[in-house]
Amino acid sequence: MTNSQHLKWFNQIEKALWSLFDQFEDLCSRCAVKTLHEVEQRQRKGRAAWCCCMIDNQVHDSWEALNAIQVRSDRDWYEKLPRQDMGRSMPGNGPCPALGETGCQLKKHRPITCTTQLCTKMLIVLNALDLVMSPVHHALQIEDLIELPGILPTLYGTARKPRTVSRDDVRRYTDAIKALRDRFAAQPIAKRHRALKRGLQEGR
Numbered sequence: 181m182t183n184s185q186h187l188k189w190f191n192q193i194e195k196a197l198w199s200l201f202d203q204f205e206d207l208c209s210r211c212a213v214k215t216l217h218e219v220e221q222r223q224r225k226g227r228a229a230w231c232c233c234m235i236d237n238q239v240h241d242s243w244e245a246l247n248a249i250q251v252r253s254d255r256d257w258y259e260k261l262p263r264q265d266m267g268r269s270m271p272g273n274g275p276c277p278a279l280g281e282t283g284c285q286l287k288k289h290r291p292i293t294c295t296t297q298l299c300t301k302m303l304i305v306l307n308a309l310d311l312v313m314s315p316v317h318h319a320l321q322i323e324d325l326i327e328l329p330g331i332l333p334t335l336y337g338t339a340r341k342p343r344t345v346s347r348d349d350v351r352r353y354t355d356a357i358k359a360l361r362d363r364f365a366a367q368p369i370a371k372r373h374r375a376l377k378r379g380l381q382e383g384r
C-alpha cells in the first residue's frame with residue numbers, strides 16, 4: 181500500500197519531469213494533430229509514429245496501482261474521464277481513456293511510464309540539441325538517459341521489493357532532472373525550433 185509521503189514525493193518528481201517536458205513546447209499537440217490527420221487519411225505508419233496517448237492505454241495497463249492511488253482523492257475519477265472516440269480502431273489498445281481535448285486529464289500521479297517515457301520524437305530533439313547521446317528508434321525511459329535513483333516503483337507502490345526512500349533520494353532525482361531541463365532551456369531558440377521540427381518529422 182502506497183503511503184502519503186511517497187505520493188507527495190512522487191508528485192514532486194512528476195512536476196520536475198513535466199517542467200522538463202514543457203521544453204518540448206507544443207510537440208505533443210502537433211503530434212496529436214498529425215496523428216488525427218493520418219487517421220483521417222487512412223494512413224497507417226509504424227506504431228511509434230502516432231501520438232502515444234492515442235495508441236496506448238496506460239490507464240488500463242497500470243490499473244491496479246493507478247486506481248488505488250486515484251481513488252484516494254476521488255472515488256469516481258474513472259467515470260469522470262472524457263473518453264475519446266477516434267472513429268476507428270487504433271493500433272495498440274488506445275486511445276487511453278484519460279486523453280481529453282487538452283491532453284491527459286490526470287492531474288497528478290500518472291502511471292510511471294507516462295511520467296518518464298521519452299518517445300522517439302523527443303529523443304531526436306534531445307540528441308539534435310546534444311543534450312543526450314542515445315538511440316532514437318524506440319522510446320526510452322528517462323533513467324536510460326541520465327543517472328537517477330531507482331525510487332519511482334517504491335513511491336508508486338509497484339516495486340516487487342520496495343526500498344527505503346529518503347528525502348535526499350528525491351532531491352537527487354529532481355536536481356538531475358532540473359539540470360537537464362536548464363540545459364534544454366538554455367538552447368538558442370532557433371536551434372530548439374529546428375530540433376523540434378525534425379523530431380516531429382522524423383519520429384517513428
Ligand code: SF4
Nearest residue numbers: 207208211231232299
Ligand atoms: S508520441 Fe511523443 S510527441 Fe507524440 S504525444 Fe506522445 S510523447 Fe508527445
Ligand code: SF4
Nearest residue numbers: 233276278279284294
Ligand atoms: S494516462 Fe494520460 S499520459 Fe498516460 S497514456 Fe493515458 S492520457 Fe496519456
